[in-house]
Amino acid sequence: MQERDCGMVVVGNxxxxxxxxxxxxxxxxxxxxxxxxxxxxxxxxxxELEPVAEEVNYCARRFEFVITSGGVGPxxxxxxxxxxxxxxxxxLVVHPELERMIRDYFTERLATGMKMAxxxxxxTLNAAGDLRFPTVQLENxxxxxxxxxxxxxxxxxxxxxxxxDPYYIRTIYTSAGEGTIAEYLKACLxxxxxxxxxxxxxxxxxxxxVKLTLESKDREYVERAFDHLIxxxxxxxxxxxx
Amino acid sequence: MQERDCGMVVVGNxxxxxxxxxxxxxxxxxxxxxxxxxxxxxxxxxxELEPVAEEVNYCARRFEFVITSGGVGPxxxxxxxxxxxxxxxxxLVVHPELERMIRDYFTERLATGMKMAxxxxxxTLNAAGDLRFPTVQLENxxxxxxxxxxxxxxxxxxxxxxxxDPYYIRTIYTSAGEGTIAEYLKACLxxxxxxxxxxxxxxxxxxxxVKLTLESKDREYVERAFDHLIxxxxxxxxxxxx
Numbered sequence: 001m002q003e004r005d006c007g008m009v010v011v012g013n014x015x016x017x018x019x020x021x022x023x024x025x026x027x028x029x030x031x032x033x034x035x036x037x038x039x040x041x042x043x044x045x046x047x048e049l050e051p052v053a054e055e056v057n058y059c060a061r062r063f064e065f066v067i068t069s070g071g072v073g074p075x076x077x078x079x080x081x082x083x084x085x086x087x088x089x090x091x092l093v094v095h096p097e098l099e100r101m102i103r104d105y106f107t108e109r110l111a112t113g114m115k116m117a118x119x120x121x122x123x124t125l126n127a128a129g130d131l132r133f134p135t136v137q138l139e140n141x142x143x144x145x146x147x148x149x150x151x152x153x154x155x156x157x158x159x160x161x162x163x164x165d166p167y168y169i170r171t172i173y174t175s176a177g178e179g180t181i182a183e184y185l186k187a188c189l190x191x192x193x194x195x196x197x198x199x200x201x202x203x204x205x206x207x208x209x210v211k212l213t214l215e216s217k218d219r220e221y222v223e224r225a226f227d228h229l230i231x232x233x234x235x236x237x238x239x240x241x242x
Numbered sequence: 243m244q245e246r247d248c249g250m251v252v253v254g255n256x257x258x259x260x261x262x263x264x265x266x267x268x269x270x271x272x273x274x275x276x277x278x279x280x281x282x283x284x285x286x287x288x289x290e291l292e293p294v295a296e297e298v299n300y301c302a303r304r305f306e307f308v309i310t311s312g313g314v315g316p317x318x319x320x321x322x323x324x325x326x327x328x329x330x331x332x333x334l335v336v337h338p339e340l341e342r343m344i345r346d347y348f349t350e351r352l353a354t355g356m357k358m359a360x361x362x363x364x365x366t367l368n369a370a371g372d373l374r375f376p377t378v379q380l381e382n383x384x385x386x387x388x389x390x391x392x393x394x395x396x397x398x399x400x401x402x403x404x405x406x407d408p409y410y411i412r413t414i415y416t417s418a419g420e421g422t423i424a425e426y427l428k429a430c431l432x433x434x435x436x437x438x439x440x441x442x443x444x445x446x447x448x449x450x451x452v453k454l455t456l457e458s459k460d461r462e463y464v465e466r467a468f469d470h471l472i473x474x475x476x477x478x479x480x481x482x483x484x
Contacts, residue, residue: 014442016281018272019455021265025286030260039258041293044267044284051283075424075441076431106421113421149445167259179316179348179355186318199317200256203391213261 003217004164006032007041007059011052011071011080012146015044024069024144024151031155035163036217047071052083060087060141065162067155070146072136074115084138085120095119101133129157167196168219170226171242173208174233177201181210184232192225194218208239246406248274249283249301253294253313253322254388257286266311266386266393273397277405278459289313294325302329302383307404309397312388314378316357326380327362337361343375371399409438410461412468413484415450416475419443423452426474434467436460450481 008028014020025042032039040063045051052071059066071080085092099117106113116133125134126142135154136143144154174181178201189197196215202208214229216222230238250270256262267284274281282305287293294313301308313322327334341359348355358375367376368384377396378385386396416423420443431439438457444450456471458464472480 013438014440014455015268016271016284017440017457018268018270018275018281019440020442021268023263026257026260026263028260029258033260039260040288042258042284042286046282073441073443074421076428077439077441147443147445182317189318196255197319198256198259198261199315199319200262201315201389203389213256215259 003038004036004065004162005038005040005063006162007063007066008039008043009052009055009059009066009068010042010044010146011047011068011083012044013047013077016046022069023148024146027148027152028067028069028155031159032162033167035159036167037162037164047077047079049079049083049086052080053086056084056087056141060139063140065140065142068141068143069151072116072143072145074113078115080143081118081120081136084141084143087141088120088122088138090120090122090138092118093121095123095125095136097125098133098136105132126158128154131157167215167217168222170214170222172212172214172226172229172233173239173241174210174212174237175208175239176234176237177209181212181233181237184229185212187232188225188229191228192221194221195225197225246278246307246404247280247282247305248404249305249308250281250285251294251297251301251308251310252284252286252388253289253310253325254286255289255319258288264311265390266388269390269394270309270311270397273401274404275409277401278409279404279406289319289321291321291325291328294322295328298326298329298383302381305382307382307384310383310385311393314358314385314387316355320357322385323360323362323378326383326385329383330362330364330380332362332364332380334360335363337365337367337378339367340375340378347374368400370396373399409457409459410464412456412464414454414456414468414471414475415481415483416452416454416479417450417481418476418479419451423454423475423479426471427454429474430467430471433470434463436463437467 015022029039043055071078094117102117119136120138123136123138128135144151198213200211257264271281285297313320336359344355344359361378362380365378365380370377386393440455442453
């Protein structure tokens with residue numbers, strides 16, 4: 001099966017200025033991984049038309065689908081809809097179904113709320129679980145809000161359609177540093193070149209110095225590579241496996 | 243004074259696959275902001291030559307300087323030095339001073355450690371506070387490791403050279419939602435068009451619904467805009483100010 005890949009565009013002055021620690025990309029990375037989708041790029045860009053449009057255009061051309069986070073509220077700095085429209089050379093139009101929902105919801109201050117009925121021309125709506133408002137989609141781009149609770153609920157409701165075959169993973173914790181184990185990793189990759197082998201040093205942890213992750217979509221392959229690497233590594237260097 | 247801007251390239255399969263929640267970009271965003279540097283872009287890309295080289299090249303042309311995080315250890319997947327070299331059309335060469343330091347440090351396993359003496363041709367070394375190894379710089383790109391403790395120490399040692407005039411910030415917490423306050427924000431921006439006005443809704447907090455940040459490098463300007471917005475907002479909507 002062909003691997004599905006994905007890019008993510010985070011619209012976030014508040015992240016670039018250090019006011020907020022983005023959690024949406026971390027949530028998306030974990031959830032997409034679980035359903036077998038490879039997140040290939042996360043770009044955090046300012047709440048400005050041109051940077052958002054350029055990044056959405058870049059990701060939409062390169063990846064099977066794109067998720068955006070943020071910039072979809074009713075205030076002056078919410079420009080994601082217009083930027084996605086620009087990325088595809090579309091106009092912004094009022095979506096009749098969204099308009100109806102917003103009229104029902106914003107009983108007062110309707111003038112400002114109506115901004116949220118505007119979507120790129122040709123956009124479709126996806127049901128978002130038990131949330132009131134649907135997720136707007138244009139071509140392969142899914143436009144999600146930045147507020148973590150809503151982002152997470154909306155993404156979770158979309159995961160079913162993104163799902164493909166998952167990755168299988170094994171983990172080895174070593175007491176030796178990266179310099180010491182590098183040659184064993186290299187030898188393992190020579191025998192299992194298709195293995196995704198990650199090496200994550202940790203400082204100041206009394207239990208281990210490096211966490212190694214072995215991954216593949218072929219469960220047999222990752223198990224054979226795991227057994228091989230365990231054989232290669234001096235026994236006293238292996239603290240724990242998962 | 244001209245505003246200094248910066249881009250950040252995070253080299254991180256472990257972040258894209260959701261194994262690690264990146265903290266380096268959050269640290270960098272806060273620290274750069276404090277010294278008056280505008281972080282304009284954060285891109286998380288895989289540990290692969292072409293995506294890293296392309297993103298470094300993009301940022302180096304657009305921003306005054308660039309910080310990279312990750313991919314500089316001795317293992318097979320550490321490709322940042324080669325990617326930065328490629329971004330500038332340079333070769334990888336052994337840096338004599340780094341070579342000497344690594345010979346002193348890696349008494350055993352020298353063969354694998356020597357990979358860390360390779361830098362893009364023309365690179366220079368910056369002292370990194372009380373850390374043993376210096377920070378490699380090529381043109382306007384500073385190459386930092388991904389391990390948070392070392393990343394933070396190395397970036398902190400560089401901040402002095404990045405420093406320019408800082409931003410001044412005031413904060414207003416409101417009990418009303420974004421839809422309700424949007425018109426007051428718009429009116430404030432009409433009078434103070436150069437104000438950086440951020441609006442951050444928060445769900446489920448008993449204290450407030452929206453945090454507003456008012457920023458400028460002109461302290462007088464931000465204070466006048468703050469007073470103006472406080473006048474505009476109905477008094478019972480303002481929970482707290484900072």
